[in-house]
Amino acid sequence: MIDRRTFIFGAAGGLILGAAAKRAGAALRPVETRSLPATGMAIPVIGLGSWITFNVGDSPDLLRQSTEVIRAFVEDGGGMIDSSPMYGSAQATIGHALGQLGRPANVFHTDKVWTSSVSGGAAQIKESARHWGVARFDLLQIHNLRAWEGHLETLMAMKEAGEVRYVGITTSHGRRHGSLERVMREHPIDFVQLTYNPVDRAAEDRLLPLAQERGIGVIVNRPFQGGRLADRLSRHALPPLAQETGAASWAQLILQHIVSHPAITVVIPATTQVDHVRENKAAGRLALLDPGMRRRIADHIRAL
């Protein structure tokens, strides 16, 4: 089901990738991509989150820094940028950056609906699109299953009308997996978003196999546990097994572990740092790991 094709994410995306490669003075290996189960469209496995990191208000300095992060992301293949009306000014920051960067074509615009008022959903989506500066989103998700029955109707109708390409539903921190499973079984959604990393592996039991079975794309949030896992591991030396996998850092080892699960479509680490975007993106070019190596990594991290 998961097809790992070499990637050209639209013509403009290819051009930008080419430009970045030229600037780097070397042939940049294309970023690993996954086909979206529903349509076969390819998308880079390393996306970009925006919780906290892009909530910078009107600060010109921080808007500039955020733009540089998004520039690095776009130059390195782009892909999914995920936000939500819950994230303060993050949507506006992304909109600002995309405007500055000339609206790059290789961004997979991903947002959420987050309101307990079902009738208020459409207006909120419109407001979100205004912040992003886009006419429509590639993917709209129901944030934390909030009022999901009603919003799902709205989103499906929008999809039918061509106002959004894909529809999904999110959770995090391992919450409400029972409800999520029910939605996945009973409704034709394109994506689920959930927390998954070498430490938080609750999704492995039922949700990831179910996603594969039903052809639902999986977006992984909190790969670094909101930074806590990355901080904790930074106090330990990178284990020798990283030499076997090719990961140059803990962050890369974690991302490599995550995207090597065959059910995963994209992981969306958030960062404020250009170096970290590049490092994370580079993890998408590492070899995929077999289940044995994935187990060794998880065991090693758990034992630390």
Place this chain on the structure above:
Amino acid sequence: MSEWWTYGLSDLLMFSPRAYWALFEQENAALWPLPLIAVGLGCLLVVLAARADRLAAPMTFGLIAIAWGSVGWSFVGQRYPTINWAASYMAPIFAVQAVIAFAFLRRAVARPPHHTAGADRILGIGLIAYATLIHPLWSVLFGRPLGSAEIVGIAPDPTAIATLGAGLAFLSGSARWLFFAIPLLWLLVSAVTLFTMGEAQGWVPAIAAVLAVIGALRERDPEKLADFSDKITRHDR
């Protein structure tokens, strides 16, 4: 539907320290040269609390009312919500404190209060002086730009601390606690926010609030004292 209670505080915090501290830089720049004038008015508050003449209390309450009104309207009502949507819900609470301070101004004009004496008054003057002159220095001491200094009358924390100082200097009994409630609540919120962000500066609002509460608990109400000495002298007669 909501499962908020299962989240830790750090899961709910939606902004980073760099975005939080940048707010003060933007606010100071947008209002310049008002921050400078505000420091001057803070110094005036210190002088008023120290002199404690007939005009001191009404002027102090007037300045405090203006400070809460403007901090609530500008920083809490407009600047802070750019990174924290919950802030817009806190702005009305600042308006309430402005109204409370205004009520105390009217009362002070009609019936000049007994100025508190002794340790709590000195602590009050100290808190106002701290809020005006020392608190802005934390930005630099913690390695942030001077432009991001938190100024009394512009930023909420020093405004709340100066307000507690004024309460110690000019009020007693239940009036003082009424005047204290919102500033104490704010300082608690601020301390929790800063600690959740991992900022050591969380100790500042926490300690200021505890000091003011200790000062208020230690008080001996001058009116009660007067009553008491009255009774004693009558008894003697």
